[in-house]
Amino acid sequence: MALLIHILACAFGLGSWVAVNGLWVELPLIVNTLPEGWELPSYLTVIIQLANLGPLLVTVIYKLCPGHLKEQVVIYLILSIGVLSCILLAFFWDKTTIVAGVSHSTAFFIITFFLSLVDCTSSVTFLPFMMQFPAKYVTAYFIGEGLSGFIPGIIALAQGVGIAKCVNSSHTAGNHSDGNVWSLHTEYLPPNFSTEVFFFFLAAMMCTSLCAFVALNRLPRIYELSTENLMPDSVASVSYGLDNPGAETDGVKCYREEAAQSRPLLAGPKHSVYQLTFIYFMVVWVNAAANGLLPSVQTYSCMPYGSLAYHLSAALASVANPVACTIAMFFQNRSLVFLGVLTTLGTGFGSYNMAMAAMSPCPLLQGSAVGEMIIVLSWLFFTGTLSYVKVMVGVILRDQSHSALVWCGAAAQTGSLVGSIVMFPLVNVYSLFTSGDFCNTKCPL
Numbered sequence: 001m002a003l004l005i006h007i008l009a010c011a012f013g014l015g016s017w018v019a020v021n022g023l024w025v026e027l028p029l030i031v032n033t034l035p036e037g038w039e040l041p042s043y044l045t046v047i048i049q050l051a052n053l054g055p056l057l058v059t060v061i062y063k064l065c066p067g068h069l070k071e072q073v074v075i076y077l078i079l080s081i082g083v084l085s086c087i088l089l090a091f092f093w094d095k096t097t098i099v100a101g102v103s104h105s106t107a108f109f110i111i112t113f114f115l116s117l118v119d120c121t122s123s124v125t126f127l128p129f130m131m132q133f134p135a136k137y138v139t140a141y142f143i144g145e146g147l148s149g150f151i152p153g154i155i156a157l158a159q160g161v162g163i164a165k166c167v168n169s170s171h172t173a174g175n176h177s178d179g180n181v182w183s184l185h186t187e188y189l190p191p192n193f194s195t196e197v198f199f200f201f202l203a204a205m206m207c208t209s210l211c212a213f214v215a216l217n218r219l220p221r222i223y224e225l226s227t228e229n230l231m232p233d234s235v236a237s238v239s240y241g242l243d244n245p246g247a248e249t250d251g252v253k254c255y256r257e258e259a260a261q262s263r264p265l266l267a268g269p270k271h272s273v274y275q276l277t278f279i280y281f282m283v284v285w286v287n288a289a290a291n292g293l294l295p296s297v298q299t300y301s302c303m304p305y306g307s308l309a310y311h312l313s314a315a316l317a318s319v320a321n322p323v324a325c326t327i328a329m330f331f332q333n334r335s336l337v338f339l340g341v342l343t344t345l346g347t348g349f350g351s352y353n354m355a356m357a358a359m360s361p362c363p364l365l366q367g368s369a370v371g372e373m374i375i376v377l378s379w380l381f382f383t384g385t386l387s388y389v390k391v392m393v394g395v396i397l398r399d400q401s402h403s404a405l406v407w408c409g410a411a412a413q414t415g416s417l418v419g420s421i422v423m424f425p426l427v428n429v430y431s432l433f434t435s436g437d438f439c440n441t442k443c444p445l
């Protein structure tokens with residue numbers, strides 16, 4: 001029975017962030033089809049932030065009407081919405097409508113909002129439900145939560161990306177010309193399996209999570225739960241990192257700390273006001289960069305090097321996040337100097353990525369294998385280093401006080417929101433970043 005519950009808890013955790021993570025790793029294929037093109041990631045960052053209305057509403061109901069909102073009902077609802085949305089996405093992701101005279105991916109945006117709503121709301125409902133079980137099963141849940149980012153990344157790597165080729169085609173120049181005009185246009189060969197198949201895979205993972213929840217909810221409550229040591233150190237540490245901090249609200253952190261505050265906090269040095277200011281600055285900056293600023297321009301940073309570079313950057317970054325969180329669980333370094341250096345290092349990688357985006361469509365070392373390798377590694381290390389910092393900052397503030405962790409959630413959300421809002425007009429209104437074409441862009445040597 002114990003092994004079965006471990007498997008079910010892990011499978012249940014798969015549904016936490018699999019949809020949003022899946023969308024990000026599939027973007028290298030989607031941007032070549034949808035009319036928004038390279039601007040698409042900047043739309044997604046804003047949509048995900050708007051989806052925080054879900055956890056905010058749940059948190060408010062928890063506070064104002066305690067006991068009236070059943071986690072089981074909410075979980076049934078959001079997982080069912082998640083399965084349905086993934087299926088609808090497979091059929092309608094490339095359907096467009098005309099809005100204000102311009103073609104937009106309206107169906108894709110609407111379905112993405114509901115998927116983001118599902119994933120964001122899972123942060124304030126899945127964990128409260130799992131607190132009915134002993135701590136060892138909560139650990140299994142967090143493993144599944146980490147796999148919700150790891151598995152889509154691996155599947156995306158297996159899917160591959162369509163190789164671009166230049167095709168010479170002709171069209172009639174007009175009534176005043178008897179000849180045809182020849183021009184190059186880019187065609188993308190199909191990947192190993194289609195985007196529709198990938199979205200059906202996401203639906204299957206969401207369905208697996210739903211079935212696991214049904215099974216867990218029907219298990220007899222034979223456990224005598226103890227409030228002592230409900231969340232061990234390793235669980236609480238990795239739990240902060242495996243979630244997407246950019247989509248969490250104060251209520252998530254508050255609940256997690258309330259679940260853990262019944263046990264004694266770890267004996268650790270209290271930090272001064274200046275140290276806490278530095279810590280919160282790191283939280284705001286790391287989340288602004290990782291969840292808002294850089295994701296909005298990843299297409300401009302990677303696509304000039306080719307679809308393969310973008311594909312590897314997105315997929316490997318998705319894998320790097322849970323790997324970094326797992327490393328942080330076993331190798332903890334709470335030194336503020338070390339975390340500051342790591343944040344600076346991650347910022348350096350992010351600055352390189354931003355600089356290449358600003359230079360689009362002609363970044364450094366374009367057209368060379370070295371340039372492709374550098375941009376992929378830069379995105380990989382950018383995600384990995386800042387993910388480690390997120391985990392360790394959460395560990396430090398968890399041991400500081402209850403309110404410190406609540407403010408950590410607020411700072412993380414603020415950073416993510418500010419980063420998304422800042423980048424959206426720069427990309428979509430002022431057009432500070434320029435897209436290119438694989439076949440027709442001529443860059444100086």
